[in-house]
Amino acid sequence: MNTMNIKQAMKKLSPRQIPAPVWYLAAVLAVMAGVVFTLQSGQSLDGAKKIIQLNMADVESTIQDYGKAMNTIRLESDAQAIAKAHAFAYMIDLRPSIIGDEQELERIRKMLDVDELHVSDKNGILVGSTIPSYIGYDMASSPQSKAFMLAIYYKDFELAQKPKPKSADNTLFQYAGVARIDQPGIVQVGFKPERLERVMQTADIQRVAKEWRIGATGEAMIADFDGKILSTFDGRHLGESLTAYGFPEKAFNGSEGEFRATVQGESNFIMYRFVDQNLIIAAIQLGEIYGDRNKNIIFMLLVSIGAIGLAVLVVRRQRGAVAEEADKKEA
Secondary structure (H helix, E strand, O other), X not given: OHHHHHHHHHOOOOHHHOOHHHHHHHHHHHHHHHHHHHHHHHHHHHHHXXXXXXXXXXXXXHHHHHHHHHHHHHHHHHHHHHHXXXXXXXXXXXXXXXXXXXXXXXXXXXXXXXXXXXXXXXXXXXXXXXXXXXXXXXXXXXXXXXXXXXXXXXXXXXXXXXXXXXXXXXXXXXXXXXXXXXXXXXXXXXXXXXXXXXXXXXXXXXXXXXXXXXXXXXXXXXXXXXXXXXXXXXXXXXXXXXXXXXOOOOOOOOOEEEEEEEEOOEEEXXXXXXXXXXXXXXXXXXXXHOHHHHHHHHHHXXXXXXXXXXXXXXXXXXXXXXXXXXXXXXX
C-alpha cells in the first residue's frame, strides 16, 4: 500500500495537478518570448531598412556622379567642337577657295583633328566637304541637319548637337556648326567624341547595380519609369519588365515605398525610390533579416521548455517525497 502511494505520487502529473507557480512560470516565459519576438522583429526590420537606405543612397550618388562626369565631358567636347568650327569658318573667310580644294580640306581636317568638314551656301546646300559624295546635300532635308539652317540667318549661331550613334556602324558621332563669316551659309565639323564615349562606356547604367550586394543576400536593381529593367546584380534580365521579372503589378506606387513580396522564388523585403528618370530598387531576403531573431526565439523556447520540464520534475519528486514521508508516519 505504501509503495503504491509513492508510485501514484510519482506518476505523470495531469494539467490540474501542476501547481500554480509552474503555470505562472510558463505564462511569464510565453509572454517574454512574445515580447522578445516582437522587439527583435522590429529591430531586425529597422536594421535592414537602414542598410537598404544607405545602399540606395550610394546607388543614387553613383548615378548622379556618372551623370555629372558625362555632362562635364560633354560640355568640354561641345566647346572644343564649336571652337574648331569657328576656326574653320575663319580659314574660309581668309581664303574662300579652299572650299573646292579637296586636298586643302583634308589637310585642315587633320589639323583640326576632326572626321568631317562641311560647308553650305546661303540655301543650305553643301558646296564643300571632305566627303565628296555629300556635296549637293540639302541641309534642310533631315531633322538632324536642319537644326543648323539657322546659321544662314544668324551670324552668332553656334550649335553642338548631342552625340548620337551613326546608323552605319553604331559608333558615337557628333556634329557642331557655326555661321560662315564670308557670306551666309553653314560651317560644320563632325567627329567621334572618344573621351565622351569612354566615359559613357564606363558610366553605363547597366554597370551600376552589377554585383551590388546588400548584406549577405540582398541586391540592388535599376529600372526606368516604364518599368523596364536597366541594371541587375548578375547582369541578366536587362530590358525585361519588372512584372515579367516577378514583381507584383502596381507594386511601385508613389515616389518611394516598401513592401514584401516573393520574387524569383525568394521572400523579400523590398524598398524603392524614384530618382530623376530612374527607379532604384533594393531587396533583402526575409530569411536574412529575421535569421538572428529566429535563432534567439528557438534558443529561448528550448530554455523555457527545459525550465518548465525541470519545474514539473521537481514537483513530481516533491510529491513523491511527501507521499513517502506520509507512509513512514503511518507505519
